[in-house]
Amino acid sequence: xxxxxxxxxxxxxxxxxxxxxxxxxxxxxxxxxxxxxxxxxxxxxxxxxxxxxxxxxxxxxxxxxxxxxxxxxxxxxxxxxxxxxxxxxxxxxxxxxxxxxxxxxxxxxxxx
Amino acid sequence: xxxxxxxxxxxxxxxxxxxxxxxxxxxxxxxxxxxxxxxxxxxxxxxxxxxxxxxxxxxxxxxxxxxxxxxxxxxxxxxxxxxxxxxxxxxxxxxxxxxxxxxxxxxxxxxx
Numbered sequence: 001x002x003x004x005x006x007x008x009x010x011x012x013x014x015x016x017x018x019x020x021x022x023x024x025x026x027x028x029x030x031x032x033x034x035x036x037x038x039x040x041x042x043x044x045x046x047x048x049x050x051x052x053x054x055x056x057x058x059x060x061x062x063x064x065x066x067x068x069x070x071x072x073x074x075x076x077x078x079x080x081x082x083x084x085x086x087x088x089x090x091x092x093x094x095x096x097x098x099x100x101x102x103x104x105x106x107x108x109x110x111x112x
Numbered sequence: 113x114x115x116x117x118x119x120x121x122x123x124x125x126x127x128x129x130x131x132x133x134x135x136x137x138x139x140x141x142x143x144x145x146x147x148x149x150x151x152x153x154x155x156x157x158x159x160x161x162x163x164x165x166x167x168x169x170x171x172x173x174x175x176x177x178x179x180x181x182x183x184x185x186x187x188x189x190x191x192x193x194x195x196x197x198x199x200x201x202x203x204x205x206x207x208x209x210x211x212x213x214x215x216x217x218x219x220x221x222x223x224x
Contacts, residue, residue, distance in 0.1 A: 004155075033211075043202070043214040056211065090155055092212075099144045099206025103155035 003027065006091050006104035013081065014112055021076040021107045023091030029102070030095060032074040034066060037088040037106070049074060081111045114139045114205050118215035126223045131175075131190040133218045135203035138184060144206035145186045147177055150217075151199045159201075162186060173197070198222045 004025045013019050025032065034046040048056035049068040063085075065077040074091055088108050092101040119134040137143060144163050148156040160171025167179045177188045186203060203215040 006155075042216045045211060045213075048211055092156075099212060100146065100158060100161055101156075101212055102158070103148075105155040106153075108153070 004091060004093055004102050004104035006089075006107050008107060009105065010108045010110075012110045012112060013078070015081060015083075017081075018077070018079040020078065021089055021091075021109075023074040023076075023104055025072055025074075025091075025093040025102070027093055027102060029093035030071055031093060032068060032071070033092045033094075033101065034074065034076055035090040035092065037090055039087075043090070047076075078109075081109075083111050085109065086111045114143065114207055114213050116203050116205050116213055116215035118201075118203050118218050120218055121216065122219045122221070124221040124223060125193045127195055128192050131188070131193045131197065131220065133188040133201050133203075133220065135177075135186045135188065135215060136184050137186060137203070137205045139205055145177075145179060146204045146206065146212065147171065147175070147186075147188050148202045148204060148214075149173075149199050150202065156202060159188070193220075193222045195222050195224065 007022045030051050032049045036044045036046055045058050046060045047066045052068050063080050067075040088106045090106045091104040094101040115138050117136045146161045147159040149159050150156050159175050160169045162169050162179045170176045175190045177186050179186050200217045200219045202217050204212040
């Protein structure tokens with residue numbers, strides 16, 4: 001089981017840059033998620049994809065743009081971010097029914 | 113709406129002592145409940161889950177949790193703490209479609 005892999009592990013970007021986070025799962029799951037983990041805050045669910053279709057967007061600013069080309073891959077495209085967007089971004093996958101999510105190791109994003 | 117409350121953002125125990133991390137939930141339907149652990153600069157790892165079978169659930173690394181419907185609780189315990197248990201622990205409830213709602217987390221410190 002190779003689990004959920006996120007790249008890069010660390011990313012530093014300027015406010016005018018464009019970058020992308022990548023997530024890949026080899027678990028045969030149908031659902032994929034992006035979470036944001038900021039210091040001293042609960043994990044915030046950002047986006048949910050089910051069978052490649054976006055089923056949830058939790059009022060995430062448009063400077064975050066997700067893409068799910070297939071059930072195994074999930075991207076988060078970033079542009080014109082703010083310093084307060086600095087956080088650990090976690091990808092997860094699950095089979096739809098039981099909610100047991102498997103997480104990647106995260107991308108530590110710093111916006112300067 | 114479903115929610116999770118973890119009592120105590122920080123718990124400190126001595127090595128060999130009992131670990132008790134508290135979690136209360138609210139849910140309008142029978143929930144699925146989870147405990148995850150996060151080591152520094154890592155993603156979340158599933159410790160154990162409750163999915164309406166046995167109310168006492170055993171997980172990895174000697175942890176267990178008991179689902180108590182009357183108290184709406186799902187507290188995590190371990191009889192004897194080890195230094196390697198120092199980490200952050202998250203309780204979560206699963207909504208329809210596999211989406212997880214997390215508590216704010218409890219940081220566990222283990223003193224020698």
